[in-house]
Amino acid sequence: MTDLLLQFLVLCAVIASAVAMPQGPGYGPPRVAVVEEVLPPQPFAYQYGVKDSYSGNDFDKTETQDPAGNVEGSYRVNLPDGRVQVVTYHADGANGFIADVKYEGTAVYPPEPVGGYGAPRVVAPVVVAAPAPRPYAVPV
Numbered sequence: 001m002t003d004l005l006l007q008f009l010v011l012c013a014v015i016a017s018a019v020a021m022p023q024g025p026g027y028g029p030p031r032v033a034v035v036e037e038v039l040p041p042q043p044f045a046y047q048y049g050v051k052d053s054y055s056g057n058d059f060d061k062t063e064t065q066d067p068a069g070n071v072e073g074s075y076r077v078n079l080p081d082g083r084v085q086v087v088t089y090h091a092d093g094a095n096g097f098i099a100d101v102k103y104e105g106t107a108v109y110p111p112e113p114v115g116g117y118g119a120p121r122v123v124a125p126v127v128v129a130a131p132a133p134r135p136y137a138v139p140v
Contacts, residue, residue: 041069069093081107 042065049060056078063073071091079085084104089099 023069083107
């Protein structure tokens with residue numbers, strides 16, 4: 001039984017080393033060149049929005065693309081502080097994405113809590129009296 005176990009372990013080691021050996025000059029699967037297909041611009045126009053009085057959600061977006069691939073769009077979002085964020089943007093192949101961000105209204109915050117926002121806790125230091133050191137006699 002011991003000889004059979006030894007033969008099995010040797011066989012496993014031979015198979016493992018054969019699998020781990022590099023295969024071919026590239027040491028791995030052949031590399032395949034990926035060619036990305038470039039499609040012409042697809043003109044589109046869309047618009048969506050949500051106005052829900054129960055939850056307070058109120059936002060919308062509009063975007064268009066012309067036959068040259070230039071994208072124009074804008075969106076509006078109600079922020080939690082009461083303001084409205086308005087973003088108008090333009091994107092093209094030459095200049096990239098350019099956004100103009102504006103805010104309408106004034107931010108309104110709730111009153112500060114009694115203890116303040118993250119007011120630091122004052123913790124008195126703990127003083128522990130250590131015994132005085134014993135005198136040290138220098139050997140002669």
